[in-house]
Amino acid sequence: MADSYRLMQEQYVKILKTYLEDKNEIGLYQAQQFSKKVLENQISPEEVVSLHIEALEQFYPDLPQGAWDSFDFLIEIMMGYGMAYREHQILRDKQKELESEINVAANMQQTFLPDEVPDVEELDIGVISVPASKMSGDYYHFVKDNNGCVGVAIADIIGKGVPAALCMSMIKYGMDSLPEQRLQPGALLENLNRVVEQNVASNMFITMMYGSYDPRVHHFYYSGAGHEPGFFYNRAEDTFEELYAKGLVLGLNRDTQFREYHKKIEPGDFIVLLSDGVTECRTAEGFIEREELTRLIHQYSDLSAQEIVNNVFYQLEKLQGFSLRDDFSLIILRRKV
Amino acid sequence: MNLDIRTEELERGTLLYIGGEIDAYTASQLREALLPLTEKKGANVVVDLSNVNYIDSTGLGIFIGALKSAESHESYLKLTGLNERVKRLFSITGLDEVMDIEEEEEAQ
Numbered sequence: 001m002a003d004s005y006r007l008m009q010e011q012y013v014k015i016l017k018t019y020l021e022d023k024n025e026i027g028l029y030q031a032q033q034f035s036k037k038v039l040e041n042q043i044s045p046e047e048v049v050s051l052h053i054e055a056l057e058q059f060y061p062d063l064p065q066g067a068w069d070s071f072d073f074l075i076e077i078m079m080g081y082g083m084a085y086r087e088h089q090i091l092r093d094k095q096k097e098l099e100s101e102i103n104v105a106a107n108m109q110q111t112f113l114p115d116e117v118p119d120v121e122e123l124d125i126g127v128i129s130v131p132a133s134k135m136s137g138d139y140y141h142f143v144k145d146n147n148g149c150v151g152v153a154i155a156d157i158i159g160k161g162v163p164a165a166l167c168m169s170m171i172k173y174g175m176d177s178l179p180e181q182r183l184q185p186g187a188l189l190e191n192l193n194r195v196v197e198q199n200v201a202s203n204m205f206i207t208m209m210y211g212s213y214d215p216r217v218h219h220f221y222y223s224g225a226g227h228e229p230g231f232f233y234n235r236a237e238d239t240f241e242e243l244y245a246k247g248l249v250l251g252l253n254r255d256t257q258f259r260e261y262h263k264k265i266e267p268g269d270f271i272v273l274l275s276d277g278v279t280e281c282r283t284a285e286g287f288i289e290r291e292e293l294t295r296l297i298h299q300y301s302d303l304s305a306q307e308i309v310n311n312v313f314y315q316l317e318k319l320q321g322f323s324l325r326d327d328f329s330l331i332i333l334r335r336k337v
Numbered sequence: 338m339n340l341d342i343r344t345e346e347l348e349r350g351t352l353l354y355i356g357g358e359i360d361a362y363t364a365s366q367l368r369e370a371l372l373p374l375t376e377k378k379g380a381n382v383v384v385d386l387s388n389v390n391y392i393d394s395t396g397l398g399i400f401i402g403a404l405k406s407a408e409s410h411e412s413y414l415k416l417t418g419l420n421e422r423v424k425r426l427f428s429i430t431g432l433d434e435v436m437d438i439e440e441e442e443e444a445q
């Protein structure tokens with residue numbers, strides 16, 4: 001530190017001398033460069049004044065005493081800046097530290113989500129999940145069992161950011177610790193609800209929809225725990241209907257029961273699951289209507305499931321001025337024609 | 338943004354008028370106003386939401402917390418004046434079946 005101060009001092013004397021002799025732009029440019037260097041070396045404002053005094057002592061040793069005294073005065077004034085600057089440095093370091101911790105957590109959170117969609121001959125699956133900030137409160141999960149049934153879960157954890165992400169790890173481990181054999185959606189939610197109920201604060205809750213697609217009979221079985229309804233697209237009639245499974249949110253009552261619903265899926269029909277960040281897309285004119293969403297999905301329905309969700313996300317993100325207010329997740333499962 | 342919160346003493350309990358949007362930013366104001374009311378044994382707490390046009394999930398969480406608190410303190414929580422959007426939220430989450438929500442005649 002002392003060494004770097006001495007080096008800075010030598011350099012300051014040199015560039016100030018050049019400037020005083022030539023008084024040109026190059027001298028001023030060197031001053032700018034020097035100012036970056038003092039910041040890098042964490043030299044305080046009052047120390048810069050000291051550098052200046054020491055240089056003047058070499059160039060003009062005969063300055064009147066009043067001039068020297070005035071520098072002591074100036075140093076005193078610069079002290080306040082110096083302290084504010086050091087505080088700023090500390091905060092900046094702290095912020096960097098926090099940011100890197102959040103990045104680590106966000107990366108870890110990514111590992112909670114599946115890397116890829118299951119490969120099922122009969123199904124075309126598309127999924128997109130984009131957090132509003134670094135950490136997400138949306139969770140989704142795919143599982144394929146020995147019978148070829150595809151389980152799909154979509155959940156929305158109350159709130160956003162770090163608290164939601166912490167809660168998500170519980171859901172993830174809760175799902176992983178469920179029995180190996182295929183669970184009926186209702187039973188799965190009942191199991192999970194007991195885990196959540198025991199482990200969340202009183203004002204936390206989770207909404208979830210869980211469905212299981214049986215490709216042998218092309219039935220989709222599903223249950224919901226207070227989750228935003230999805231859609232069912234009927235290709236023969238070219239209509240959308242709400243895919244709603246009424247049920248209480250997870251984490252409220254230990255003994256909640258969840259009703260199971262089912263739907264016969266014909267070739268070309270598809271199921272849309274979503275988080276409320278999709279339907280609560282808020283534009284300058286207010287919230288978008290659910291019809292607006294089905295219109296968008298319909299518009300892209302000739303594309304693959306993945307391309308549909310990508311395009312719908314892009315259009316809705318555009319409507320919101322490319323700044324998401326809430327985490328956004330959209331899943332489409334389509335029976336291949 | 339701030340919530341507009343006004344209370345009116347009832348014979349046994351309190352009527353709480355809320356106005357504004359209950360979201361992640363304002364939810365704590367609601368919690369501070371609502372939770373202590375539910376902690377009095379036997380209290381009647383009525384929340385009037387006529388002037389609330391939007392509740393997000395954090396806001397909903399406050400009502401869930403208040404419901405749990407009312408259950409454990411043997412007080413009584415009731416919601417009135419929900420608009421369509423807010424009512425839909427309580428219905429989708431299944432909360433309309435565990436909470437006392439006053440059905441109002443449609444003022445058409």
